Amino acid sequence: MDGPPILTAMQMRAAEQAAFDAGTDPYALMEKAGAGAAEIIWRTGHRRDTLVLCGPGNNGGDGFVIARLLRDRGVTVRVAALGESRTASAQRARVAWDGPVEDMLIAAGAGQVVDALFGTGLTRGLEAPVAARLCELVEGATLSHAVDLPSGVGGDDGALLSDVPRYGICVALGAFKPAHLLYPAAGQAGRLALVDLGISLPGTVRRLGSPALTMPGPDAHKYNRGLVVVIGGGMAGASQLAAVAAARSGAGAVRRLAIGGMVAEPHAIIQRRAEQGDAVARELEDERIGAVLAGPGLGLDQEAGGRLTAALGSGRPLVLDADALTWAAKDAALSVPGGSILTPHEGEFQRLFGDLRGSKVDRALAAALRVGSVVVYKGPDTVIAAPDGRARVASGGSTWLSTAGTGDVLAGLAAGRLAVTGDPFRAACEAVWLHGEAARRSGAAFIADDLLRALPAAIAARL
Ligand SMILES: NC(=O)C1=CN([C@@H]2O[C@H](COP(=O)(O)OP(=O)(O)OC[C@H]3O[C@@H](n4cnc5c(N)ncnc54)[C@H](OP(=O)(O)O)[C@@H]3O)[C@@H](O)[C@H]2O)[C@@H](O)CC1
Numbered sequence: 001m002d003g004p005p006i007l008t009a010m011q012m013r014a015a016e017q018a019a020f021d022a023g024t025d026p027y028a029l030m031e032k033a034g035a036g037a038a039e040i041i042w043r044t045g046h047r048r049d050t051l052v053l054c055g056p057g058n059n060g061g062d063g064f065v066i067a068r069l070l071r072d073r074g075v076t077v078r079v080a081a082l083g084e085s086r087t088a089s090a091q092r093a094r095v096a097w098d099g100p101v102e103d104m105l106i107a108a109g110a111g112q113v114v115d116a117l118f119g120t121g122l123t124r125g126l127e128a129p130v131a132a133r134l135c136e137l138v139e140g141a142t143l144s145h146a147v148d149l150p151s152g153v154g155g156d157d158g159a160l161l162s163d164v165p166r167y168g169i170c171v172a173l174g175a176f177k178p179a180h181l182l183y184p185a186a187g188q189a190g191r192l193a194l195v196d197l198g199i200s201l202p203g204t205v206r207r208l209g210s211p212a213l214t215m216p217g218p219d220a221h222k223y224n225r226g227l228v229v230v231i232g233g234g235m236a237g238a239s240q241l242a243a244v245a246a247a248r249s250g251a252g253a254v255r256r257l258a259i260g261g262m263v264a265e266p267h268a269i270i271q272r273r274a275e276q277g278d279a280v281a282r283e284l285e286d287e288r289i290g291a292v293l294a295g296p297g298l299g300l301d302q303e304a305g306g307r308l309t310a311a312l313g314s315g316r317p318l319v320l321d322a323d324a325l326t327w328a329a330k331d332a333a334l335s336v337p338g339g340s341i342l343t344p345h346e347g348e349f350q351r352l353f354g355d356l357r358g359s360k361v362d363r364a365l366a367a368a369l370r371v372g373s374v375v376v377y378k379g380p381d382t383v384i385a386a387p388d389g390r391a392r393v394a395s396g397g398s399t400w401l402s403t404a405g406t407g408d409v410l411a412g413l414a415a416g417r418l419a420v421t422g423d424p425f426r427a428a429c430e431a432v433w434l435h436g437e438a439a440r441r442s443g444a445a446f447i448a449d450d451l452l453r454a455l456p457a458a459i460a461a462r463l
């Protein structure tokens with residue numbers, strides 16, 4: 001679950017400063033960063049003729065180190081700079097490169113381009129002629145690498161501050177930055193690589209890693225493996241997708257409370273009629289219940305409100321999705337109990353929390369703190385945030401997930417894992433990972449039902 005840390009520019013600078021204070025030589029760190037990046041570029045580009053673009057700061061310094069080390073391996077390397085080097089380490093790296101330095105704005109292209117113009121020190125978009133030339137050079141190359149960050153992206157929030165080309169590989173130095181995983185910036189690199197600089201880093205915000213799941217023990221039975229109740233509504237298919245996802249997430253038993261006709265299969269899902277709030281409340285009195293899911297197909301009529309009110313007042317661990325979030329946004333009387341899991345997409349998030357400031361990670365964390373619950377802020381870059389400040393980011397998954405019913409599957413997985421683990425943050429992380437893995441295994445043009453079939457193999461892969 002714990003992938004590599006994600007640091008803002010300020011956190012990165014603080015981590016580097018702590019390493020310097022503890023005796024690390026700043027120039028040695030630049031050499032290490034440049035060597036790590038050069039190794040990755042060498043492995044992919046080999047002897048391809050290379051143009052390294054160097055900016056005025058330490059990112060440019062990394063570029064001079066990379067140029068020198070590639071040339072030492074026999075690569076034909078040219079360097080083009082944007083002005084003078086302004087930091088002590090960058091000046092030292094520039095002196096160590098004893099070849100010519102061309103003007104970036106008029107330099108000719110090459111088969112491989114390395115962008116070391118700007119990294120975490122970028123404070124504003126590139127001037128239009130610089131951005132235009134950068135795009136021409138990168139798009140004209142067969143291989144391209146952005147060093148630390150694509151020049152022109154806001155490292156902390158993933159915004160595009162000027163025109164940014166699309167790179168083959170982005171080589172992150174020391175740690176991932178939010179822009180490596182948050183869109184639109186995350187879409188500007190085909191692949192991500194990470195160079196470990198060996199410095200100690202804070203780990204509260206991380207990339208989502210693969211979970212370690214466990215088999216049921218010999219004492220397992222359907223109730224101690226987790227009992228899930230899914231509250232249904234007018235759209236039976238949505239709550240059914242969620243119920244099957246909960247069952248296939250490893251939970252021991254799943255009940256679906258239906259308001260109308262029953263769904264034929266699978267037979268493993270127990271279906272009961274519960275149309276009014278008081279009937280739902282009675283169903284939720286069972287103390288063995290490990291998670292209640294409300295939202296998928298719930299409805300927005302008065303009776304749906306009654307069913308949701310019963311869930312909110314049940315005292316059981318909750319997962320709230322879809323219509324439950326719409327209800328919570330429009331009816332201030334419906335307060336979300338702390339310790340729940342909320343799974344809003346962009347529109348639901350906006351309706352619930354309004355315009356929060358900062359990056360998607362910042363907004364998810366602020367929302368989690370406000371409701372005292374885990375927030376799964378969905379999208380091509382899904383952020384899972386806990387009220388204690390932990391966050392995990394899952395990005396770059398299958399874009400085929402943008403189809404009807406996949407949100408119901410995710411909500412069901414979250415409820416299932418919550419019943420299994422009893423830990424909302426862990427459950428949300430496991431659910432997002434399993435959802436992404438089931439999508440990856442389902443290939444192209446799948447439908448939500450296909451994800452359900454892919455789940456057992458996705459789980460087996462992590463046992
Ligand atoms: N710290 C370390 O020890 C290590 C750091 N490492 C590397 O350092 C990178 C961070 O370096 P950095 O802080 O020097 O910032 P960087 O991104 O090179 O640019 C800043 C310069 O650009 C300028 N500038 C900004 N925006 C601009 C614009 N739109 N158009 C024009 N100019 C603009 C800005 O000037 P100003 O804003 O004052 O005008 C300043 O001169 C990091 O990403 C990693 O690659 C690694 O070597 C590991 C060791």
Ligand SMILES: [K+]
Pocket residue numbers: 059115116117118119146147148149150151
């Ligand atoms: K760069």
